[in-house]
Amino acid sequence: MELDLKKIERLGKIREYENVRFRSFLKGFDDKKIDPIVHRLNEEISAQIDCTECGNCCKVLRPRIAEQDIERLAGGLGISRSQVIERYLELYDNELYIEQIPCPFLKDNKCTVYEDRPDDCRSYPHLHKPHFISRLWSVIDNYSICPIVFNVVERLKDELGFRR
Numbered sequence: 001m002e003l004d005l006k007k008i009e010r011l012g013k014i015r016e017y018e019n020v021r022f023r024s025f026l027k028g029f030d031d032k033k034i035d036p037i038v039h040r041l042n043e044e045i046s047a048q049i050d051c052t053e054c055g056n057c058c059k060v061l062r063p064r065i066a067e068q069d070i071e072r073l074a075g076g077l078g079i080s081r082s083q084v085i086e087r088y089l090e091l092y093d094n095e096l097y098i099e100q101i102p103c104p105f106l107k108d109n110k111c112t113v114y115e116d117r118p119d120d121c122r123s124y125p126h127l128h129k130p131h132f133i134s135r136l137w138s139v140i141d142n143y144s145i146c147p148i149v150f151n152v153v154e155r156l157k158d159e160l161g162f163r164r
């Protein structure tokens, strides 16, 4: 299991072409075959990784914020909806995102709004979802950021006999 974030970032660059080839290779399978394997690997690997020791997604990505997230954050922080938008969010391509990187709610590697965190944060790295094959570009992006994604993809390559 690889947990070293610097090494994962470096390997993400080195294996960029390999991962694009793996993406093409996966297109030869269907969701019925791939989703159960990815879900199993995700459960196995997530159980062995402590996100509070990592926190990398909160340091390098900006979660997308939906309407219900604003309400929840406002309630948790004890401020108004418009104060949440003004203080923490920015509009990009017609969607709202947390404005700052690292996330302003990350303190000592822990989410200070954990109970009220956005749905995008709850779902990340999204490997429990169906249709893994239709989300491969984002999987490749997350490969160099998230140790869960990195290790799931490497195990998936092994299990499917992908030639590196």
Ligand code: SF4
Pocket: 057, 058, 063, 103, 104, 105, 106, 110, 111, 112, 113, 114, 117, 118, 121
């Ligand atoms: S809201 Fe919490 S979980 Fe989401 S990016 Fe910020 S610190 Fe991380």
Ligand code: SF4
Pocket: 049, 050, 051, 052, 054, 055, 056, 057, 058, 124, 125, 145, 146, 147, 148, 149
């Ligand atoms: S989801 Fe991935 S990047 Fe985020 S804290 Fe957990 S292991 Fe790290």
